[in-house]
Amino acid sequence: MGEVIKVDAKGMACPGPISALTRAYRKAKNGDIIEIEATDPGFKPDVQAWVKRTGNELLELTEEGGVIRARIKVTAKRA
Amino acid sequence: MPEKLEEVLTGERLAALERTLDLLVKLDEMGVLETVGDVLEPDTLRYLFKYLMHPGLLKVADRLDVILDALGRVDYEAVNKNIDLVNKALKSVPEEAEPVGLGGLLGALRDPDVQRGLGFLVAFLKALGKSLAEEKEPGKA
Amino acid sequence: MAKEKVVILGGGGGGAILANLLPQDRFEVTVVDKSEYHVFLPGFLWVAFKGQPKEKFRRPIKSLLKPGVNFVHDEVVGVDLNERTVHLKGGGKLGYDYVVFATGAPLDFDAVPGHRELVERFGDFYSTLENAEKLHRTLASMREGRFVIAIADPIYKCPPGPHKGTFLSYELFKRLGVADKVKVVLAVPYPHVYSSKTIADVIEPELEARGIETHTFFTVDSIDLEKHKIYSLEGEELDFTVAAVVAPHTGPQYKVEPGNVKDDSGYIKIDKYTSQVVGFDDAYAIGDCTNAPTSKSGVTAHLQAEVVAKRLQGFDARYSGRTNCPLITDGKGLFVISDYDHPPIPVRLSGLKRFLEELFVATYWSAIKYPELWDPIFEAYFEASAPEVFLRYGGW
Structure with missing residues (x-):
């Protein structure tokens, strides 16, 4: 079982949230889950594009009360 | 570092210095030096630049090429002929015209x-x- | 009344301006730096891509400080905020009434495998004047292939720097007559070619018009110099003939007591408006060494230096988070203008802004040495071009 890495990117303006995700991803291993919360509306399309490009698994993408929450399972890191 | 005056004052420097000194005398006689000295105060500069750095001016300066291009093609004779007409009409328009x-x-x-x-x-x-x-x-x- | 002792750690842009701004009848100012020289970092671009002499962008720190400011040429190894003491490598100690961290963000060439070898081979335009000079020699001898500019961490100083390098290298290859044989490639970690979409939309057509290849979501993970490949964290790879990669930055490497004033990445935690180090009213940090959520740039350091100078004199000054990062192409320029409350506003590329950038570079030393002359000018400029002002004009 992998670790759960929580990233709080609330209040960060673009491209803060995606930068925070990139930084968390550098430290992550396959099997880990990255949970990231952001308030920047641009984060939603950005994280979808990121998942598509990197080939990781988007478990959940929700928006509630202005907070966008993404749960990503790390599966595509180079060994 | 050169130590003697002769080493500092090469021929060409001496010639430049003489011309500079003549210019300084002229500027001093005209009162320019004293006036410039009086004007060069931090607050004078502050207000000068505060006035000059208008966002509109920055925007205009940024588009000087476009603006000059447009201004260069204006028919000033035609403008000059009609400018009083336009001014008068604009001035006499009531502040709130009634809908018609x-x-x-x-x-x-x-x-x-x-x-x-x-x-x-x-x-x-x-x-x-x-x-x-x-x-x-x-x-x- | 006895003068208050101010110790400024670092004689770069922020530290030197602050030292020159503090009135000497009230403060005894000491600047500490491990280098005797102040290097104008944006000059790396001018050296690497225009071949300008490196001496132009380096001056002895002592020569930039006003007479009366003390300069200590030594390396800071520790700062004890509780004891109000700065420890030096040479064994000395400095006590203070106020301490200001201004030591910048050193680069970490060991974070990315293969990076050190890459820089040793080709040079770069982010680390030293010598490496910039080396990159110029490398590029000037390129006749064909791919010159790749890439970034190893999304947070780095001078956000438009890699883009400037891209346009200027294209200009250099054009001058050398090899622009059709050398492909310039720019890879960025962001979803768009620039971190701000507003700015990306302005420069994307410019990059395209010059046939520059761009890659998004590309954060350098490792470099293989033998295979001439750069691998990204996102799982892609790029071939290069010559490459320059912006290294990850770090916070201050010296010890700070208490340790919790540094954040997870090692940057000094400050109040983003006052620059005060969290938990201490006699310690400030300015420029690249802080965790302030704004671009790491010379303008930030300069504006924070002014804020700290005013606060030390008892005035209530605050830094708005204002940035003014220049992004230049081969003929035009723009400024990335933003602050804490406004993301970058729309700014068009123009000849005036290209000229202004050239002017800023030319007057840099003067601006450091004579803040009393330049500050009224900068103050008026920053006021007139503030994001909320220009937004009323539809941008600049």
């Missing part, structure tokens, strides 16, 4: 001033239409 419906428009058309203005506008519209047509199909009109 179709009935009001028919009534207004009986006013000789409106008739003259309309004549001007029709002539202007005709010329505008003509140049629009020319722009679309050069040589047609």
Whole structure:
């Protein structure tokens, strides 16, 4: 079982949230889950594009009360 | 570092220095040096730049090429001929003009001033239409 | 009244301006730096891509400080905020009434495998004047292939720097007559070619018009110099003939007591408006060494230096988070203008802004040495071009 890495990117303006995700991803291993919360509306399309490009698994993408929450399972890191 | 005056004052430097000194004497006689010294105060500079650095000026300066290009093509004789006309008309427009419906428009058309203005506008519209047509199909009109 | 002792750690842009701004009848100012020289970092671009002499962008720190400011040429190894003491490598100690961290963000060439070898081979335009000079020699001898500019971490100083390098290298290859044989490639970690979409939309057509290849979501993970490949964290790879990669940055490497004034990445935690180090009213940090959520740039350091100078004199000054990062192409320029409350506003590329950038570079030393002359000018400029002002004008 992998670790759960929580990233709080609330209040960060673009491209803060995606930068925070990139930084968390550098430290992550396959099997880990990255949970990231952001308030920047641009984060939603950005994280979808990121998942598509990197080939990781988007478990959940929700928006509630202005907070966008993404749960990503790390599966595509180079060994 | 050179230590002696002769080492510092090479021939060409000496010639430049002499010219500079002559210029300084001239500037001093005209009171320029003293005045410049008086004006060079932090607050004078502060207010000068505060005034000059207007966002509008920054925006205009950024588009100076576009603006000069446009200004260069203005027919100033035509502008000069009509500028008083336009100024007067703009000045006499009431602050809040009443809305006019179709009935009001028919009534207004009986006013000789409106008739003259309309004549001007029709002539202007005709010329505008003509140049629009020319722009679309050069040589047609 | 005895003068208050101010110790400024670092004689770069922020530190030197602050030292020159503090009135000497009230403060005894000491600047500490491990280098005797102040290097104008944006000059790396001018050296690497225009071949300008490196001496132009380096001056002795002592020569930039006003007479009366003390300069200590030594390396800071520790700062004890509780004891109000700065420890030096040479064994000395400095006590203070106020301490200001201004030591910048050193680069970490060991974070990315293969990076050190890459820089040793080709040079770069982010680390030293010598490496910039080396990159110029490398590029000037390129006749064909791919010159790749890439980034190893999304947070780095001078956000438009890689883009400037891209346009200037294209200009250099054009001058050398090899622009059709050398492909310039720019890879960025962001979803768009620039971190701000507003700015990306302005420069994307410019990059395209010059045939520059761009890659998004590309954060350098490792470099293989033998295979001439760069691998990204996102799982892609790029071939290069010559490459320059922006290294990850770090916070201050010296020890700070208490340790919790540094954040997870090692940057000094400050109040983003006052620059005060969290938990201490006699310690400030300015420029690249802080965790302030704004671009790491010379303008930030300069504006924070002014805020700290005013606060030390008892005035209530605050830094708005204002940035003014220049992004230049081969003929035009723009400024990335933003602050804490406004993301970058729309700014068009223009000849005036290209000229202004050239002017800023030319007057840099003067601006450091004579803040009393330049500050009224900068103050007026920053006021007139503030994001909320220009937004009323539809941008600049």
